[in-house]
Amino acid sequence: MGPRRINSQPFPVPLSIPASTNSGFPSDSTRGQRGIEEVTDQEKEGTHKGTFLIQTKMVRAPCCEKMGLKKGPWTPEEDQILVTYIQRYGHGNWRALPKQAGLLRCGKSCRLRWTNYLRPDIKRGNFSREEEETIINLHELLGNRWSAIAARLPGRTDNEIKNVWHTHLKKRLKQIPAAASEAKAPRRTEIGVEFCEVRRETSADFPTTHRSSDNSRDQYYGAVSPQQSFSDASFSGTDSASTVTAENSCSVLAENIAAELDESLWSEALSAGEDKTQAPSTSSELPEYDHQFPAYSAGSLQVQGPSYEHDLYSDENMDFWYNLLVQSSELMELPEF
DNA sequence: AACCAGAGCAACCGCCCCAAA
DNA sequence: GTTTGGGGCGGTTGCTCTGGT
Numbered sequence: 001m002g003p004r005r006i007n008s009q010p011f012p013v014p015l016s017i018p019a020s021t022n023s024g025f026p027s028d029s030t031r032g033q034r035g036i037e038e039v040t041d042q043e044k045e046g047t048h049k050g051t052f053l054i055q056t057k058m059v060r061a062p063c064c065e066k067m068g069l070k071k072g073p074w075t076p077e078e079d080q081i082l083v084t085y086i087q088r089y090g091h092g093n094w095r096a097l098p099k100q101a102g103l104l105r106c107g108k109s110c111r112l113r114w115t116n117y118l119r120p121d122i123k124r125g126n127f128s129r130e131e132e133e134t135i136i137n138l139h140e141l142l143g144n145r146w147s148a149i150a151a152r153l154p155g156r157t158d159n160e161i162k163n164v165w166h167t168h169l170k171k172r173l174k175q176i177p178a179a180a181s182e183a184k185a186p187r188r189t190e191i192g193v194e195f196c197e198v199r200r201e202t203s204a205d206f207p208t209t210h211r212s213s214d215n216s217r218d219q220y221y222g223a224v225s226p227q228q229s230f231s232d233a234s235f236s237g238t239d240s241a242s243t244v245t246a247e248n249s250c251s252v253l254a255e256n257i258a259a260e261l262d263e264s265l266w267s268e269a270l271s272a273g274e275d276k277t278q279a280p281s282t283s284s285e286l287p288e289y290d291h292q293f294p295a296y297s298a299g300s301l302q303v304q305g306p307s308y309e310h311d312l313y314s315d316e317n318m319d320f321w322y323n324l325l326v327q328s329s330e331l332m333e334l335p336e337f
Numbered sequence: 338a339a340c341c342a343g344a345g346c347a348a349c350c351g352c353c354c355c356a357a358a
Numbered sequence: 359g360t361t362t363g364g365g366g367c368g369g370t371t372g373c374t375c376t377g378g379t
Contacts, residue, residue: 071349072347072348072373073347073348073373073374074348095363095364108349108365108366109349111365111366113347113348115366117348145368147367158366158367159347159368160346162369163346164345166345167345168345
């Protein structure tokens with residue numbers, strides 16, 4: 001079955017970008033890990049907001065009144081209403097918005113529709129190879145923190161990236177070990193071997209939320225660099241050049257260490273150019289409509305972290321990774337090497 | 338032509354965080 | 359210090375479409 005992509009903008013959105021809806025970098029590192037059966041003391045007390053006790057299990061109340069509210073796919077008319085309203089008034093209060101706009105939707109649904117689909121700076125269409133590579137690399141660094149990954153892919157939403165990951169990239173990565181086993185044993189430089197060993201040691205302990213969920217990729221990275229793995233898996237499929245250079249190994253280690261670092265350090269390291277990738281925060285900064293798809297027209301990003309217009313691990317980015325490595329080494333008591 | 342399986346993706350759900358009251 | 363409301367996030371669902379049989 002061939003790939004199915006929808007390339008058309010669902011709705012001609014002739015509006016300027018309202019106040020930024022981007023969330024920026026998440027501030028916490030523990031969200032979303034708790035199962036439904038796990039009940040906190042606070043919840044046992046029945047004091048946690050929005051929850052109530054049913055048969056000794058805490059069940060959260062609906063986020064909004066579902067009675068009479070529409071669910072399911074959005075119609076063009078609804079899109080038009082939402083876009084027109086936000087264009088005119090902005091979205092100060094998502095919960096109040098649907099009522100004020102005359103939509104029979106809950107605020108969450110409106111926010112989701114806007115941020116994932118109607119926002120004028122959304123970039124639609126196939127992901128480029130560079131984008132996919134960036135996703136893979138960032139996922140290795142950040143885990144399933146799609147919003148953080150999306151923050152570094154202008155025009156792409158966390159939802160879209162999440163979908164691409166689950167439908168394309170995860171499958172691709174699963175094929176990598178097989179491809180690697182077919183390849184001849186890689187030659188390693190001394191420094192490369194050491195780095196890989198450090199990686200194995202450190203990756204064994206830190207939480208799964210901070211590393212790739214696909215162990216096979218970790219194993220594979222013990223032998224081959226990310227750059228090579230991607231191209232091998234997605235293009236040639238040959239056993240070409242499995243040599244690990246010192247620089248590539250450094251990249252691998254930098255990834256690994258970065259994943260272990262405290263959230264704040266990583267935020268600092270990557271958010272250096274954050275504001276330049278965000279949508280304008282005020283309407284006065286907004287471009288004309290013809291230019292309101294910066295992701296299409298910008299050509300390149302101007303961030304202080306790795307340059308995304310080229311490969312994340314290209315030589316020109318090695319300084320970034322090296323600096324990150326040095327920083328992390330100073331904060332953590334890493335083994336000498 | 339009809340059916341089926343799988344892929345793709347929009348949308349929903351439930352949880353958590355944070356700021357304000 | 360506690361409660362509450364709003365916003366945001368990641369996981370999951372289920373509909374639609376496509377290609378194979």
